[in-house]
Amino acid sequence: MTAIVETKNVSKRFGDFRALDDVSVAVREGEFVSIVGPNGAGKTTLVNLLTGLLIPSNGQVFFKGTDIAGIGAVALAKRGMARTFQLVQIFPQLTVAETIAAAVVSQQDKAWRLFSKLASDGAVRARVREIAGIFGLDGRLKSESRLLSQGEKKLLDVASAFALNPEVILLDEPTSGVSTAEKHGLVQILIDAAKKAGVKAIILIEHDMDLVAAYSHRIIALSEGKVLADLPPKPFFADPVIIETVIGRRRST
Amino acid sequence: MRGATAMIVAAGVVALGLVPVLAPPFYANLLIPFFGYAIALLGFNLLFGYTGLLSFGHAMFLGLGAYGAAVMAGENGIKSFEVVLLGVALAGALVALPIGLLCVRFIGIFFGMLTLAFGMLTHAILFKFYHLTGGDSGMRVPRMNILGLEFQAYNKIELLAGPFYYYCLGLLVLCGLVMWRIVHSPFGLHLRALSNNAQKAEYLGVRVYQFRLAAFVISAIYGAIGGAILGFRIGLADPEIVHWTHSGHLVFMTVLGGFSSFLGPIAGALALTLLQDQLQSITPYWRFILGAVLAAVVIFLPRGLAGIAGTGAALAKRRAAA
Numbered sequence: 199m200t201a202i203v204e205t206k207n208v209s210k211r212f213g214d215f216r217a218l219d220d221v222s223v224a225v226r227e228g229e230f231v232s233i234v235g236p237n238g239a240g241k242t243t244l245v246n247l248l249t250g251l252l253i254p255s256n257g258q259v260f261f262k263g264t265d266i267a268g269i270g271a272v273a274l275a276k277r278g279m280a281r282t283f284q285l286v287q288i289f290p291q292l293t294v295a296e297t298i299a300a301a302v303v304s305q306q307d308k309a310w311r312l313f314s315k316l317a318s319d320g321a322v323r324a325r326v327r328e329i330a331g332i333f334g335l336d337g338r339l340k341s342e343s344r345l346l347s348q349g350e351k352k353l354l355d356v357a358s359a360f361a362l363n364p365e366v367i368l369l370d371e372p373t374s375g376v377s378t379a380e381k382h383g384l385v386q387i388l389i390d391a392a393k394k395a396g397v398k399a400i401i402l403i404e405h406d407m408d409l410v411a412a413y414s415h416r417i418i419a420l421s422e423g424k425v426l427a428d429l430p431p432k433p434f435f436a437d438p439v440i441i442e443t444v445i446g447r448r449r450s451t
Numbered sequence: 452m453r454g455a456t457a458m459i460v461a462a463g464v465v466a467l468g469l470v471p472v473l474a475p476p477f478y479a480n481l482l483i484p485f486f487g488y489a490i491a492l493l494g495f496n497l498l499f500g501y502t503g504l505l506s507f508g509h510a511m512f513l514g515l516g517a518y519g520a521a522v523m524a525g526e527n528g529i530k531s532f533e534v535v536l537l538g539v540a541l542a543g544a545l546v547a548l549p550i551g552l553l554c555v556r557f558i559g560i561f562f563g564m565l566t567l568a569f570g571m572l573t574h575a576i577l578f579k580f581y582h583l584t585g586g587d588s589g590m591r592v593p594r595m596n597i598l599g600l601e602f603q604a605y606n607k608i609e610l611l612a613g614p615f616y617y618y619c620l621g622l623l624v625l626c627g628l629v630m631w632r633i634v635h636s637p638f639g640l641h642l643r644a645l646s647n648n649a650q651k652a653e654y655l656g657v658r659v660y661q662f663r664l665a666a667f668v669i670s671a672i673y674g675a676i677g678g679a680i681l682g683f684r685i686g687l688a689d690p691e692i693v694h695w696t697h698s699g700h701l702v703f704m705t706v707l708g709g710f711s712s713f714l715g716p717i718a719g720a721l722a723l724t725l726l727q728d729q730l731q732s733i734t735p736y737w738r739f740i741l742g743a744v745l746a747a748v749v750i751f752l753p754r755g756l757a758g759i760a761g762t763g764a765a766l767a768k769r770r771a772a773a
Binding site: 249270271272274275276280281283287288289290291292296297299300301303304305308309310311312313314315316317319322355358359361362 | 629632633635636637638639640641643644647648650651652653654655656657658659662
């Protein structure tokens with residue numbers, strides 16, 4: 199199957215420090231791929247390259263066959279890639295409906311309509327309700343985002359990214375700050391939402407190996423800026439060297 | 452427009468409409484600058500309250516409106532105030548575009564300082580280029596026709612306190628309605644989003660830089676229209692209109708009225724116009740008292756006069772519900 203997101207021999211240096219070194223990875227349509235690695239392995243740099251925020255020192259980054267090096271967040275969103283952040287990112291003074299609407303407006307290319315009344319736009323309203331419904335936020339549409347619980351803020355953060363109708367979604371530690379009991383529920387919501395929204399591929403950056411093992415089709419492990427492993431979960435977790443490097447101990451079963 | 456806001460606006464328009472009928476011409480004349488400031492602040496608050504960019508040089512656009520009126524009407528004999536308004540609005544946009552291209556690359560204190568620098572530069576140009584601008588004497592802004600009518604039977608005071616007063620009131624309502632549509636449009640939502648969290652907004656497809664620039668240009672257009680009204684009233688455009696303290700005056704009005712509300716800056720413009728007039732008639736130390744008022748507002752009423760109204764309305768609602 200064709201790769202939808204791909205890096206070819208990508209390296210990234212910050213001064214003398216080599217954050218990524220000759221990394222070639224690919225994510226294909228229909229895949230759920232996790233990127234794991236200890237702190238400092240280069241995960242954030244890879245995410246920033248994949249989302250067009252950084253320009254690689256060497257190599258190329260492709261999204262749907264075109265080079266997206268440094269194209270920036272807005273262009274990337276327009277081309278069909280959305281991302282969420284490790285730390286919850288919301289618009290504190292906007293309501294839930296307005297937050298989702300901000301993405302819907304971008305997706306429906308209505309942002310330059312200076313004089314049209316947003317509240318009367320049926321297409322935007324319907325899409326906002328649909329997205330809110332998927333994430334269980336339909337009862338909170340009029341609440342200001344800052345007043346939501348931490349879990350709801352997380353859902354809203356992800357919901358607004360889904361509202362872009364992306365083909366690929368990159369989730370940067372979506373369960374950080376979420377209790378262990380709620381983590382699986384949250385990831386399940388994300389996967390269901392992705393299916394409903396027609397998302398073609400999910401890239402997950404995650405520290406929680408139980409989640410990674412449970413949902414990934416493939417796991418890419420980074421270590422010291424290099425690809426340590428690119429394997430399906432079974433062989434991945436069967437390799438003691440990989441486990442030792444990535445999490446520093448054997449994974450308990 | 453939401454019910455409560457619409458009622459406040461209707462009551463305000465009726466009350467303002469009665470001023471020339473019920474009060475001596477002095478008061479109607481006093482309120483002309485209020486209209487100029489209120490229109491300018493509608494734009495200023497699109498930039499500050501909605502987009503999160505606090506300009507300390509915004510008086511340059513008021514100056515552009517006043518000097519634009521002087522050049523168009525005084526130097527080139529254009530008699531129609533509507534043509535002058537269109538001209539200064541266009542000039543405001545054209546001047547704001549290159550300045551904004553540079554300034555909106557920055558946010559926070561850096562944006563504030565850059566706009567302050569452009570404001571001071573404008574002041575220096577107007578002050579020093581005597582042969583073009585009249586230096587500290589300024590340029591005369593002659594009387595113009597409004598809606599094609601000369602009002603020859605009226606002297607200047609009668610014109611200002613009568614037809615021109617209502618003209619400005621109508622213009623404020625019109626500019627207010629246009630701004631209301633802007634802030635409640637998809638564009639307005641994106642401005643608020645980028646003001647809340649620019650990084651998140653970018654990943655949701657918000658064109659942060661372009662939208663900041665657009666808000667800057669729109670605010671300049673409103674500033675120029677407000678400045679033309681100030682120039683018409685005094686009959687003069689002089690460098691003091693772009694002095695940095697005048698930019699501070701705009702910030703003062705906005706903070707006093709409350710920048711988190713649509714009507715707040717208009718309330719601030721009205722309150723400061725009346726307060727300044729009263730204080731000037733009481734004491735030569737009026738600036739000292741205004742400074743104390745500003746300090747008190749920032750400390751005790753961070754949401755300004757609109758905040759008091761909002762709290763009052765919420766209390767009344769709660770009492771009615773109980």
